[in-house]
Amino acid sequence: MSNVWEDLHKDYSGKDWLNKPSLFAEEVIQYFPAHGTVVDLGAGQGQDSVYFADKGYEVISSDRELSIIQQADERARTFFEEKDEPMKAMRFQLIDLSKLIPMDDDRISVVYAHLSLHYFDKSTTEQLFSEIYRILKPGGTLAFLVNSTSDPEYGTGEKIEDDVFFVEGKTKRYFNVESAKAFAHQFETILCDEEGKTYKDIDKGVHNLIRYVGKKA
Ligand SMILES: C[S@@+](CC[C@H](N)C(=O)[O-])C[C@H]1O[C@@H](n2cnc3c(N)ncnc32)[C@H](O)[C@@H]1O
Structure with missing residues (x-):
């Protein structure tokens, strides 16, 4: 059955930017452990997952939607086939970010989230950040890009709670530097600014997404 996320990914299919890593992935990989x-x-369709796998990381590419995970799997297979290289260490896993993350404590080197942590109310978002902290190894890196209160669409749609609106069929949270740091308060902040850009939205005047990189002490 189709839903808002499957419809979104149908719209994305065939876009040039899906065939290359996001600007954010290329910017933040420098902060990852080796x-x-x-x-x-x-x-989503896993373009950044493929990029990290190609750089030698083991990657768990996750989403809540099975059909979307399958597209990411297909994209990864095609990428490595075209390079005539064996499929790198990639796994695909269904993870619903509104629930507890089904992973053990202190196991993961990097948690990366490109435009996916901004769909939840305050208590769910707090739980999500605490789950991310729990699964990261000490010294592990968190890197995320989220909507900004400076986005042109901020304030449109039905208000659900502070900085959260129902827009185009989705609940969307908008962050600023202070709120990003507050949700990520367990982490040592390395980078937190309003300089994030995406190929997808730059033409809509969105050029100040919130970029965050931090470490679990
Ligand atoms: C704007 S897309 C970003 C996809 C990809 N990271 C990218 O940048 O191309 C947001 C993604 O979050 C996923 N998503 C939405 N709600 C989710 C949830 N509760 N748990 C896990 N993923 C979710 C959607 O299925 C979608 O793939």
């Missing part, structure tokens, strides 16, 4: 396991949360 080796280890990257979990890509809400990975």
Whole structure:
């Protein structure tokens, strides 16, 4: 059965930007440990998951939707076939970010989330950040990009709670530097600014997404 996320990914299919890593992935890989396991949360069609696998990381590419995970799997297979290389260490896993993350404590080197942590109310978002902290190894890296209160669409749609609106069939949270740091308060912040850009939204005047990189002490 189709849903808002499957419809969105149908719209994305065939876009040039799906065939290359996001700007954010290329910007933040410098902060990752040299080796280890990257979990890509809400990975969608997995273009960034493939990029990290190609750079030598073990990657768990995850999303809530099975059909979307299957597209990410297909994309990864095609990418490595075209390079005539064996499929790198990639796994695909269904993970619903509104629930507890089904992973052990202190196991993951990097948690990466490109435009996927901003769909939840305050208590769910707090639980999500605490789950991310729990699964990361000490010294592990969290990198995420989220909607900003400076986005042109901020304030449109039905208000659900502070900085959360129902827009185009989705609940969307908008962060600023302070709220990103507050949700990530367990982490040592390395980078937190409003300089995030995506190929997808730059033409809509969105050029100040919230970028965050931090470490679990
Ligand atoms: C804007 S897309 C971003 C996809 C990908 N990271 C990218 O940048 O192309 C948001 C993604 O979050 C996923 N998502 C939405 N709600 C989710 C949830 N509760 N748990 C896990 N993933 C979710 C959607 O299925 C979708 O793939």
